[in-house]
Amino acid sequence: MIEGCSRRGLSVKADTVHADTQGQSAAVFAFTHLLGIRLMPRIRNWKDLVLYRPDSEAKYRHVDRLFTTTIDWVLIERHWQELMQVALSIQAGTISSPLLLRRLGSESRKNRLDLAARELGNVVRTVFLLEWISSRELRQDVTANTNKIESYNGFAKWLSFGCDVIAEYEPEEQQKRLRYNDLIASSVILQNTVDMMRALRDMVADGEKVRAEDIEFRSPYPTHNVRRFGRYRLHLDRLPESWIDDALFGRAARPGDEMR
Template structure:
C-alpha cells in the first residue's frame, strides 16, 4: 500500500507542466482505501496486481446480476449508504491532501489504527471497493490497458535495477539516520538519471551519424535500444563534478532524414 501512497502524495505537489493523471505501481501499491483516495484526488490508480482473480468483485446492489460475467462477482455489495453519509468528510479530506494541509501518509496511519471502528476508514474502503471493481473490469476487458500496465511497471523495475547497479556499497545503507537515508536515495536516483541522459545522448549521436551517412534507421529497431546501458560505464572510476556549461549543447533530437527513415532497399 505504501508504495502508491508516497507516489500519490507527491503528485498534488507537482508544479511542472507535466501533470500525470495515472498512477502505476506494483502489487504492493494497491489497497482499497488507496483506490478510494486516488479517485477523489483525480488520479487513476492502475497497479499491476498479482493473482487478481483472488480479489473480490463487489456488486453495486443485492439484486444486481449479469448475464455473462456474474461468476466474477461474490455476494458482497458496496455500502453506498456509508459512502453517502461520510461523503462530505471524504471530500474534505481529499481537499486537505491536495492543498498540502494534511499528509496522506499521516492520514493512512491514523486510519489504520482501530480501522474496523474508524468510520472514515470504512468509508474510504467502501469507495475503494467500487473503484477497484471498475478497474478490474476494465483490466479484463481491455487488452491494451493490460499491456500498458505491464510495460510501465517493467520500465520502472528496469530503472530501479539500473539505479541499484550504480549504488555504491550495495543496497544496504549503513546509517540509521532518516536524513542520511533520504540523501542516499536522492543522490543515487540523480546519478542514475545523469547516466541515463548521457547514454541517451550517445544513442542519439550514433543514430544521427548513421542517418547522415545514408544508412537506414528503423524507428522500431531504435525503440528497442535501452538507455540502461552498463557495459560502457566505469562504475568505480573517477567521478568528477564539472559545473562548467559545455561549449556545444548536446544533441537531443533525432535528425533522421525522411529518405532513409523507411528505406525500401532501392539504390
Template sequence: MGLKFYRPSSDVVYQHIDSLFHDNIVDWDLIQTHWQDLLRVAISIQEGKVLPSMLLRKLTTYSRKNRLYQAFHALGCVERTVFLLTVISDVKLREVIHRATNKVEQYNALEDWVRFAGGGTMYAHAFEEQEKLVKYTGLLTNCIILDNTLEISAALNALAREGYRPSIDELAALSPYQTRHIKRFGNYEIDFSAVPALIADDLTFQLELPAPPEVIEAVQEN
C-alpha cells in the same frame, strides 16, 4: 491477499465471472452518507491545503472506528473493481500496463546496479543518512539516463546523416538504461574546471509516423 471484486448489490449475478465476486458487496449507503465529506477532502488535497500523506496517517488511525476512512475504503472498492474489470476486458490496456511496469522494473534494476556497495543494503540507522543514500542513488541513476539519451540521440542523428532513418518501432526498442559501456569499478577523475557541452538531444530528422490501423487493414485486404 487476493484481489477482491465487489458486486453493486446482492441481487446481481454474472454469467461467466460470478465466481470472482464471492460475497463482497459495495456499501453504497456509507458512500452516500459521507459523499460531501469525501468531496471536501478531495478538494482540499487538490488545492494543496492537505497533504495526502498526512491525511492517510490520520485516516488509518483507529480505522475500524473512523467512518470517513470506511467511506473512502468503500469508494476505493468500487474504483478498484471497475479498473480490474476494465483490465480483464481490454487487451490494449493490459499491454500499456505491461510496458509501463517493464519500464519501472528497468529503472529499479539500474538503481540496484548503481547502488552496488554493500550489496545494495542500507546499513545507516539515521534517517538523514538513509535519505542521502536514496537521493544520491537517484541522482547518479538519472545522470546515467541523461548520458545514455545524449549518446543514443547522437548515434541516431549520425545514422540519419548517412541516409538511414530508423522507424518508430526501432526507436521504441531502444533503452536509456544501458550499463555495458560504463566502467562501474575503478578510478574516477573529475575535472571541475571543464565546461560541459550544451545538451542537444533533439533528433535532426523527421520520423515517419505509423499508419492508422484502418489503413493497415485496408492494405492487407488488397
C-alpha cells in the same frame, strides 16, 4: 505514491499513475480517485480480490459468478464529506498521505472513515478490474509502463552501490540520499540518450535504414558502458562537451521549452 503526485510545485501534473501489486489497495484506489488521479496498477493474483455488485438485484450474463458481495453506498454517502475533506487536506499538504493511510490501517476495524474509504476504493477497483480482464490493450499498456518503472528502479539501485539500505533515520537525510541517487541516474540517462542519438544519426548518415519501431526497443538504462568503480576526477576547467551546441540537442537544452 500519493504524496509524490500531490506535491506542490511539480512541473508536471500527474493524472495517471502506474504501480505494481504492492502499490495498490482499496484505500489507495479511493484517495487517488478523489484526487483526480487514475491508478492503473499491475495486479498479480487479481482473482483473489473481491468484485462488488452495485446492489443485490444486479445480475450479469456470463460473469455473474465473479461478483460475491455488494457495495454499501449508504456508508460512502454518510462519510462523503469527510472523505473529500481528507482528500483536499492531502492536496493542500496539511496531511501526509503515508501517515494518514498508516493510521487508517492501524485503527480499529470499527473506524467508519476507514471503512468508507475502503468501500469507495472497492467501487473504483472493481471497475478497474473489469476493464483489466476485458481489455488486452489495457493489460499490455500497464505491463509495459510498470516494466519501465521497474527498469529505472533497478538502474538507480545499480548506481547506488555500497549499500542497499538507507541507514539514516532523519527524513531530510533520507530525502537527500534519494535525490542524489536520482540526480546521478538522470545524468547517466542523459549521457546514454545523447550517445544513442548520435550513433543513430551516424547510422543514417552512412545510409543505414533506421526504423522508429526499432528505436522503441532501445533503453536509456544500459550499464555496461558505465565505469561504476574506478578513479573519478573533477575537471573544473574542462570545456563542455560538443554535443551541447549540437543542433540535434539544442532545442531540448534550452530552458523554458516544454517537453513534448
